[in-house]
Amino acid sequence: MTINNIDTAIPDSDLKDQDFDFAGLSRDQLLDPSVLEALVKDFFPEFAGGGVSGEKCLVKEASDNVLKTDGIISQDQFYNSVLDSLKKENYSELAGYYADISALYPDKSKTVPTSEESPRNAKPQNIDSSRLNETEKYSNPYEGLKIEPVIVPVSKISTDHFDVNAVRKDFPILSEKVNGKDLVWLDNAATTHKPKSVIDRISYFYEHENSNVHRGAHTLAARSTDAYESSRGKIAKFLNASSPNEIVFVRGTTEAINLVAQSWGKYNIGKDDEIVVSWLEHHANIVPWQMLCSETGAKLRVIPVDESGQIILSEYERLLGPKTRLVAVTHVSNALGTITPVEEIVSSAHRHGAKVLIDGAQSVSHIQVDVQSINCDFFAFSGHKIFAPTGIGALYGKQKLLNAMRPYQGGGNMIADVTFEKTTYQAPPYRFEAGTGNIADAVGLGAAIDYVNSLGLENISRYEHSLLEYGTDALRHISGLKLIGTAKEKASVLSFTMEGFTTEEIGNALSQEGIAVRAGHHCAQPILRRYGLESTVRPSLSFYNTRDEIDLLVSVLKRLKSSRNFG
Numbered sequence: 001m002t003i004n005n006i007d008t009a010i011p012d013s014d015l016k017d018q019d020f021d022f023a024g025l026s027r028d029q030l031l032d033p034s035v036l037e038a039l040v041k042d043f044f045p046e047f048a049g050g051g052v053s054g055e056k057c058l059v060k061e062a063s064d065n066v067l068k069t070d071g072i073i074s075q076d077q078f079y080n081s082v083l084d085s086l087k088k089e090n091y092s093e094l095a096g097y098y099a100d101i102s103a104l105y106p107d108k109s110k111t112v113p114t115s116e117e118s119p120r121n122a123k124p125q126n127i128d129s130s131r132l133n134e135t136e137k138y139s140n141p142y143e144g145l146k147i148e149p150v151i152v153p154v155s156k157i158s159t160d161h162f163d164v165n166a167v168r169k170d171f172p173i174l175s176e177k178v179n180g181k182d183l184v185w186l187d188n189a190a191t192t193h194k195p196k197s198v199i200d201r202i203s204y205f206y207e208h209e210n211s212n213v214h215r216g217a218h219t220l221a222a223r224s225t226d227a228y229e230s231s232r233g234k235i236a237k238f239l240n241a242s243s244p245n246e247i248v249f250v251r252g253t254t255e256a257i258n259l260v261a262q263s264w265g266k267y268n269i270g271k272d273d274e275i276v277v278s279w280l281e282h283h284a285n286i287v288p289w290q291m292l293c294s295e296t297g298a299k300l301r302v303i304p305v306d307e308s309g310q311i312i313l314s315e316y317e318r319l320l321g322p323k324t325r326l327v328a329v330t331h332v333s334n335a336l337g338t339i340t341p342v343e344e345i346v347s348s349a350h351r352h353g354a355k356v357l358i359d360g361a362q363s364v365s366h367i368q369v370d371v372q373s374i375n376c377d378f379f380a381f382s383g384h385k386i387f388a389p390t391g392i393g394a395l396y397g398k399q400k401l402l403n404a405m406r407p408y409q410g411g412g413n414m415i416a417d418v419t420f421e422k423t424t425y426q427a428p429p430y431r432f433e434a435g436t437g438n439i440a441d442a443v444g445l446g447a448a449i450d451y452v453n454s455l456g457l458e459n460i461s462r463y464e465h466s467l468l469e470y471g472t473d474a475l476r477h478i479s480g481l482k483l484i485g486t487a488k489e490k491a492s493v494l495s496f497t498m499e500g501f502t503t504e505e506i507g508n509a510l511s512q513e514g515i516a517v518r519a520g521h522h523c524a525q526p527i528l529r530r531y532g533l534e535s536t537v538r539p540s541l542s543f544y545n546t547r548d549e550i551d552l553l554v555s556v557l558k559r560l561k562s563s564r565n566f567g
């Protein structure tokens with residue numbers, strides 16, 4: 001297949017019939033519905049219907065979407081849009097489309113593949129993924145085709161026994177010495193470490209796939225686009241979203257929340273409307289709403305929490321009313337570890353016609369998230385809290401809501417067409433991804449999700465829960481130590497204060513022993529002030545932590561305590 005002399009910059013009117021040479025077929029031949037249908041079938045055999053309907057589907061949009069996400073439009077829609085374009089002689093749109101296709105099929109020049117030989121159907125062969133480990137080189141036997149390097153974690157986890165020592169070997173930084181001591185990383189609520197498979201996946205991207213996505217018509221563009229979109233698909237599956245089109249790549253939770261505030265809130269929340277947040281929120285889920293309130297004249301209402309740090313549902317119900325437009329709550333509190341009852345929160349909000357955003361920054365790495373069963377309207381999380389790099393995260397939004405939302409930022413990548421008079425936008429999620437994104441780290445996020453899936457979130461939750469119980473019990477036995485946040489449902493976090501010591505002193509003393517914890521306000525000042533505090537010490541657990549590490553934490557704290565008692 002070639003595209004002869006067609007340049008997307010050439011106005012349609014200047015293009016001639018002979019400029020077209022798609023799969024050896026002339027434009028007239030392509031106008032034959034049966035020929036075109038066969039072509040579409042061959043190139044996109046996996047088309048299975050569903051997806052966006054009711055939207056005008058220009059061929060360029062259709063082709064971009066096809067390349068980005070399988071199944072976004074039905075075969076019929078796609079076929080009709082190609083046909084319409086040919087009829088309207090929208091050559092420049094078609095040129096872009098054919099350029100994209102030719103990048104996917106570089107070796108199929110002038111031939112139309114049959115369904116069987118369609119490269120999109122090709123499966124990598126001779127790769128026994130179970131035998132690959134991080135020391136082996138990745139090769140790509142299908143140059144330019146949709147293929148991912150197979151990177152599996154070294155450790156194998158059985159469901160009845162979580163082999164934490166095997167898991168730890170997957171994380172190179174855990175062998176680091178700090179102040180001459182073995183590193184004990186108990187600052188997982190701030191950020192998590194990266195397994196070798198994620199580090200390798202990012203290196204692989206830069207060594208073999210690096211290119212901008214969507215725009216370039218060449219092999220590396222196809223590879224990077226495939227890797228990027230495959231990661232979007234993994235996130236969608238991981239959250240049980242109904243389509244990858246519901247996943248917008250963002251820098252992290254903070255950007256996701258600001259995006260919703262600006263693209264949805266600004267147009268759906270007005271003067272005297274109400275936004276409900278909980279007392280538990282991270283500043284990232286308070287400040288964007290305060291800013292919106294000051295822009296629109298809306299009011300912020302706050303759900304109180306009980307002494308254990310759990311949301312008081314009856315008080316929440318009392319806050320809801322006809323003016324409530326949005327409820328924005330955390331799934332897991334970063335300061336206390338409380339797991340909030342998100343299903344109940346969502347269903348009550350919906351009864352009052354309000355939308356719900358869940359801040360999942362602290363939940364995705366600890367508990368299974370199913371956005372459809374929670375039934376939230378938006379869900380935000382950060383990659384770096386789930387073993388992926390910093391600077392990448394995702395916003396889930398229900399398709400209907402995203403379709404109705406305006407762009408967050410303007411620029412390249414998010415447009416369908418630009419003239420000086422008017423710009424039309426891409427469909428979601430691309431509408432919200434202006435400019436060049438963090439492509440490599442988005443791919444890294446996909447690898448991190450693969451890693452978590454390979455361990456199994458159920459196994460992770462079970463192991464972490466027993467560690468949390470062990471730690472809670474051990475800390476409780478230190479005299480003068482007060483646990484802050486004792487809700488029945490908790491994940492990962494063990495916040496505390498210790499009589500006679502500032503939190504900074506405790507943090508420094510632990511650091512001398514190689515133990516990393518956060519001491520401070522954890523960007524959640526309102527909830528700490530609810531307990532009359534400005535800061536706590538916050539060890540936070542992940543599945544690579546051990547009971548030995550908790551024992552060490554406890555012994556350093558006891559030593560510190562006794563040094564002052566007797567000093």
Ligand SMILES: Cc1ncc(COP(=O)(O)O)c(C=O)c1O
Pocket residue numbers: 189190251252253254255282284285330332333334359361362382523
């Ligand atoms: C509950 C919660 N929400 C939001 C954020 C903000 O995440 P990020 O800084 O990755 O955007 C954090 C980070 O600690 C958090 O714990």
